[in-house]
Amino acid sequence: MVTLAEVAQHAGVSASTVSYVLSGKRSISAGTRQRVERSIQELGYHPNAGARALASSKSNIIALMVPLRTDMYVPVMMEIAIAVATTARIHGYDVLLLTGEEGPDAVRRVTGSGLADAMILMDVELDDERLPLLRDTDQPSVLIGLPADTSGLTCVDLDFGATGALCVEHLAMLGHREVAVIGEAPAVYERHTGFAERTLDGLRSRARELGLRVLHRPCEGGYDAMAATLARIFDERPGTTGFVVQNESAVEPLLALLRQQGRAVPEDVSVIAVCPEQVAVQASVRLTSVAIPAQEMGRRAVEQLVAKLDGRETDEVVLLAPELTVRASTGPLTGG
Amino acid sequence: MVTLAEVAQHAGVSASTVSYVLSGKRSISAGTRQRVERSIQELGYHPNAGARALASSKSNIIALMVPLRTDMYVPVMMEIAIAVATTARIHGYDVLLLTGEEGPDAVRRVTGSGLADAMILMDVELDDERLPLLRDTDQPSVLIGLPADTSGLTCVDLDFGATGALCVEHLAMLGHREVAVIGEAPAVYERHTGFAERTLDGLRSRARELGLRVLHRPCEGGYDAMAATLARIFDERPGTTGFVVQNESAVEPLLALLRQQGRAVPEDVSVIAVCPEQVAVQASVRLTSVAIPAQEMGRRAVEQLVAKLDGRETDEVVLLAPELTVRASTGPLTGG
DNA sequence: ATAGGTTGTCGAAGCGCTTCGATAGCGACC
DNA sequence: GGTCGCTATCGAAGCGCTTCGACAACCTAT
Known part of the structure; x- marks a missing residue:
């Protein structure tokens, strides 16, 4: 050398x-x-990276903690991770990939050893056990996702509350009065991942204002689970004409089932998905959707972090405004 | 500190x-x-990680180079990445996430700076431009995927040739004589990613031995592309009764289209997918499939690498044997 | 011409660790 | 009882870099 x-x-x-x-x-x-x-x-x-790190007390590495589980939003996670890596390089940083497996210990290890200068956490739960550690450390960090208490933390996320509201507004505008929400798997709600609940809250409160009825049903992905869920929905609320789906792997099954039951999309029922653009575009019906801006989230997280590392002031919470793109799966309620 | x-x-x-x-x-x-x-x-x-690295000339970091593009097999990539990270930790290594974006420069940078002790490359092309560099370096590396010339390299991959053969054998055994292969997007073939071609070669040569006819069509994902592709297939080979699909995002559209055309699966046509288990299980018809053992690939890659780092001898090429799981999408040809 | 301020370069200290002798202590052996 | 061979420990050097203070050389303003 x-x-x-x-x-x-x-x-x-x-x-x-x-x-x-x-x-x-x-x-x-x-x-x-x-x-x-x-x-x-x-x-x-x-x-030499080691010598540099030793002499300057700066490793030029950002740790990225990704969730271990692969039960949800995998493509989104991947896209975020790649955006993080790409953006980090632009600012002269490399990215260390940590899995959630080690849990809080990973935070201690990385912080303590000076392996990384800063860290980004994905898939943050409402009351995440890693948060106290982050507050205690003076190592900068950014969360992707929103915990219950954001004090002393910097967070980047899609504004899921506004996302829910946006969906219901669109449906209301088209004349729908009864809306069903196909949510994430029950496990997602049980572990209190904030985004699912926030979407629902935003959606519900806007629906109340607009006078729509909302029925929420969590749903495991896949065809069979969707079939069962859908049956229960129509059983309970036969007049349902609007669907909001927040579960990638339920999208295509839902479309197939509706087709099979002779309910035309968008003539009889409208469907809005909260999902990455690619899913919306590739579905068997081009879906009206609110995109999950994965790249943007990764990019912003790194930018916030770099700002902190440079000693610049940063926002506490960055909520990205949702954008609804109208495609072929929603239309005015005609049948009445 | x-x-x-x-x-x-x-x-x-x-x-x-x-x-x-x-x-x-x-x-x-x-x-x-x-x-x-x-x-x-x-x-x-x-x-302190830096001091350690400096004094011992070992960083205890493995670099993982993931493809930048997210046009294919994203969940597989993610699963591999996570398996790599998890397995690496078990052996006392951390993982540095590099995107393909920097290309060969990233290899130079990481090798030269001693940032990582070794490296794993994913999505290796048949004639990958990073390979000469790897051969020149004495830094250990493992490829996930198989280039054209494996001399002097260590590779881990699913045996895609055997995978193709296995699919056609299963169809032949069920009495099918005309098989269509729905492949990856044309771009995948153009960039000479080995696995797609190897699957096809294995499938074709076994088909020849068994006397089956094979028609191969690359296919972009999504419903519309699949519809066009399927139309061309039945146009050219109306007698097609067996399908092998090697493109996750074509699976569900294919099933929907077949259903729509009144072709029952598996009574009229059989479908085999080469895809992750999760996709096979969650599809609207539970798919007979050859699983892509993403976790296993990531794990083995790390183990090979660690063996090299420890100075142990390693295999040059590790090909994982494919396993076909029969589910509900394949059955004996009855109509004749 | 001279004090004062720049600008460009150097030397040395030190970051926190690993690792290579060196050595002290101790039981075993003839 | 002296020597050999352990084992357990220490001290010091050095890994390759950053950074601070010093200083020579030059420029400017008086």
């Missing part, structure tokens, strides 16, 4: 000068800079 | 003794060990 000292010797300057050329923290004459840069090129020098 | 020296002082021993307690590289008396361990506990000591 080529070292700083070798570069310095090759360029005929001192080691510190090379270091300053690299960091730009002191002014260097154009001539010297060029000589040093040529030497770096010629020798194929790469600064 | 608590340092080694502080632990040493607290325990009344020298720094090197603490270090040896931690690493176990020299024998330590039981009494001393206990005293040191108690001090570590009490002070909440975590070894």
Whole structure:
């Protein structure tokens, strides 16, 4: 391995000068800079990460903690992770991938060892056990998702409350009066992942204002579970004409079942999905949907984090405004 | 931050003794060990990663390069990534997440800076531009996927050739004579990702031996693309009764279209998917499938890598044997 | 011409750890 | 009882870098 000292010797300057050329923290004459840069090129020098971290107490690494479970929103998670990695590189950081498995211990380990300068947590639960640790540390962190108590934390998330409201508004505008919400698997609600509840709250309170009736049913993904859920819904509320689906793996089964039951989309029933664009576009009916802006979330999380690392002020909570795209799965209520 | 020296002082021993307690590289008396361990506990000591890396020239980090594109097999990629992270932790390594974006430069950067001790590459193309670099480096690496020339490389992958053969055998056994293969998007073939071609080769050559006719059609995911593809297939080969699908996002559309055309699965046509178990189980018809053993692939890749890092001999190529699970989407050809 | 301020460079200290002798202590052996 | 061979421990060097203070060289304003 080529070292700083070798570069310095090759360029005929001192080691510190090379270091300053690299960091730009002191002014260097154009001539010297060029000589040093040529030497770096010629020798194929790469600064040693460990030495750098030791000397500067900065690893230039951001830890990203992804949920271990793969029962939900996998593509979204992946897209966020990739956006995080890509954006981090732009700011000169690398990303360390941690799984939720280690739980709070991972936070301690990474914080304590100086492995990472900062950390991003995904899939935050309302009362996440990692939060006290984060508040105690002075290591910057950003959450993707919204816990119950955000004090002292920085969070980035889609505004799921507004998302729910937006869905119900669209349906109301089209004349629907009875709405069913196909939610995430029961386990998701049980573990108090905030977004599912927030969507529902936003949707319900707006529905109340607009005078719509709402029936919420959690649903495991897949065809069979969806069939059972749908049967129960029509059993309980035969007049249901609007559906809001917040569960990727229930989307296609729902469409298939409706088709099978002779209910035309969007003539008889309207369906809105809360899902990534790709799912909405590729479905058997092009879905009116509120997109989950995975990339944007990853990007913003990194930007918040970098701002913190640079000592800039940051917002406490960044809520991304939902956008509803009308496609072919919603239409005015005609039959009455 | 608590340092080694502080632990040493607290325990009344020298720094090197603490270090040896931690690493176990020299024998330590039981009494001393206990005293040191108690001090570590009490002070909440975590070894500094940078200092360690510098002194030992080992970072205990494995770099994982994931494809940037999210056009295919996203859940599989995610599952592999998580399996890699989990398995790596078991062996005392952390995982650095690199996106394909930087391309070969990322390999240079990570190798040169000593950021990682080794690296795992996913989504390897037949003639991947990163391979020469890997062969040149003495940094251990493992590929997930199979390039054209595996000499000097260690690879882990599903045996896609055998997978193709297995699918066609199953269909042949059930009496089918005309088989259509719904493949990945054309772009996947164009960029020469090996697995798609290997599946096809294995399938074709076994079909020849068994006397079946095979028609292969690449297919973008989604309903519309699948509809067009399916129309062309039945147009060209009206007698097609067996389908092999190697494209997650074509599965559900295919089932919907067949249903819509009044072709019953599995009475009239049989469908085999090459996909993750979850997809096969959740589909509207429980699919006979060959699973893509994502977790196993990630795990094996790490194990190969760790073996290399420990100086143990490793296999050059690990091909996982495919397993076909019969579910409800395939059956004997009855109509004749 | 001289004090004062820049600008560009250097040397040295030190980041926290690993690791290589060196050595002290101790039981065993002839 | 002296020597050998352990085991358990220590001290010191050094990994490759950053960063601080020092200082020479030069420029400007008086």
